[in-house]
Amino acid sequence: MSAARRSGSAGHNPGVLKQSSLLFLPVIMTGVVVYFSIWDAAFIVGGAPDLSETVSGGKTSQPLYVGATLEAWRNGSLSGRQLHAELGLKDAVIPAIYNCFSERYPLLDRSEGQPCFYLRTPIPVIGTNTVNNPAMLRRLVLSIDVPVQVIVIVVNTIPGEAGKQDELDMLAAIDELQELIGRSFFKVVRSGCNRGCAGGWNTIVHSTLDSPWWLIINDDAAFVPGALRTLYDYVSSNPNVAFYKLTAYQVFIITQRAVAEVGVFDENIWPAYVEDCDYDLRLKLSGVMVASRPPEFSNIHGDPESGSSSSLIDTRGGGHSGYGQRSKCSHSNNRIYYQKKWNLSVPGCGRQLEGMFQTPHGNPSRNLDSWTFDEEVRARSESCWEPSNRVDNWLREDAASYYAQVSVPGDQPASNWGQNLIRLQPEESELDTISEVQSSGGKDDAHCVSPFAEI
Ligand SMILES: *[C@@H]1O[C@H](CO)[C@@H](O)[C@H](O)[C@H]1NC(C)=O
Numbered sequence: 001m002s003a004a005r006r007s008g009s010a011g012h013n014p015g016v017l018k019q020s021s022l023l024f025l026p027v028i029m030t031g032v033v034v035y036f037s038i039w040d041a042a043f044i045v046g047g048a049p050d051l052s053e054t055v056s057g058g059k060t061s062q063p064l065y066v067g068a069t070l071e072a073w074r075n076g077s078l079s080g081r082q083l084h085a086e087l088g089l090k091d092a093v094i095p096a097i098y099n100c101f102s103e104r105y106p107l108l109d110r111s112e113g114q115p116c117f118y119l120r121t122p123i124p125v126i127g128t129n130t131v132n133n134p135a136m137l138r139r140l141v142l143s144i145d146v147p148v149q150v151i152v153i154v155v156n157t158i159p160g161e162a163g164k165q166d167e168l169d170m171l172a173a174i175d176e177l178q179e180l181i182g183r184s185f186f187k188v189v190r191s192g193c194n195r196g197c198a199g200g201w202n203t204i205v206h207s208t209l210d211s212p213w214w215l216i217i218n219d220d221a222a223f224v225p226g227a228l229r230t231l232y233d234y235v236s237s238n239p240n241v242a243f244y245k246l247t248a249y250q251v252f253i254i255t256q257r258a259v260a261e262v263g264v265f266d267e268n269i270w271p272a273y274v275e276d277c278d279y280d281l282r283l284k285l286s287g288v289m290v291a292s293r294p295p296e297f298s299n300i301h302g303d304p305e306s307g308s309s310s311s312l313i314d315t316r317g318g319g320h321s322g323y324g325q326r327s328k329c330s331h332s333n334n335r336i337y338y339q340k341k342w343n344l345s346v347p348g349c350g351r352q353l354e355g356m357f358q359t360p361h362g363n364p365s366r367n368l369d370s371w372t373f374d375e376e377v378r379a380r381s382e383s384c385w386e387p388s389n390r391v392d393n394w395l396r397e398d399a400a401s402y403y404a405q406v407s408v409p410g411d412q413p414a415s416n417w418g419q420n421l422i423r424l425q426p427e428e429s430e431l432d433t434i435s436e437v438q439s440s441g442g443k444d445d446a447h448c449v450s451p452f453a454e455i
């Protein structure tokens, strides 16, 4: 499994490279002290290093000749990619390098003398879901100040014409990032619809299935300078940990072990909220080890100016009007699904409660990772986000009777909730049957899932 795939074996005491007195450019003096997790290396001006062997082979005391290299890069006679090659990074990139000499984003200032980037064993995958905030995505990508092998971006689209425009704007912004940083380091998955939080996270995992672990972050968050510098060492020195809540589910690491023993996220929970409660419960039931952040880790979240999270710009796309009500509608359905799945007397997040099932739907033939995509539940939540459906035209349906009809052999009926499934309707219409619900909204999105959900 994962251990075999990890290259190198980083220890706990990162060697700090000595700064050469020949580095005279003030911005380089204060901006670029290179740390290396495995080897002590001198920071010497002149000559061309071959660090690629060092990175994978573990030679000690390999000198790093980067002073002139950095200068040549800064004055434009060396490309960013050539700089990476000089740093021994053939199969990885440090995106923050491309922002070393630019203005920092608010709250991402480096402290006095703090390096602009850290030379480390590469993080295998950093992934994010995004919808319609290109500026935040750019901030996030350029905040990655350690090497990374693959950046996965799942582009979700919300319904309507404005949503299509949002998608084009987002793709243009991603194209710019790829041009700047190098196309080969990106995997961009264009959903053409909204796979939601769980579906997007699963897409990240599926797109890079062999990775030993995945660092997943909200697109409205970003890494504080230096926050990532110990992360690879932290993860590789704790091989028994299956899941890391760096900042709850805003920034987390899911490992191969978690995927094997707990599974991927349940995509019946859509588009957001409660996927984390369900996963937390499964983590607890599985007994795998969950760790929190290393002390160095921190991130910012949202827009420091408005103080709010703004990965969804609600002044732009279709489907955003009445955001709060629409979100309440689908969130409520998510909670009911979650209660039903575990026979929970209250939709308490991640809590083990009296009488709850020990396997999904109380079905002994289901493992913890088992979920069955239910198009009809999705269609109800889809109706919450269909722009032509009115936010005040709610139809409530007895959840117990719905779930009594639809099940997989062996699934137990749950007895414990008192709420209704909700759908929104256009104007004053009253639809009664499931097939009508499906065609009333989100027909494109009824199958908007990751490859894990496809049957
Ligand atoms: C840029 O820096 C390099 C390395 O110090 C130097 O050799 C080169 O002459 C410089 N080029 C320009 C255009 O200043």
Ligand SMILES: *[C@@H]1O[C@H](CO)[C@@H](O)[C@H](O)[C@H]1NC(C)=O
Binding pocket: 343, 345, 354, 355, 356, 362, 412, 413, 414, 415, 416
């Ligand atoms: C669901 O939980 C309740 C207790 O809250 C319990 O009485 C009931 O038997 C459980 N249902 C099943 C099918 O186990």
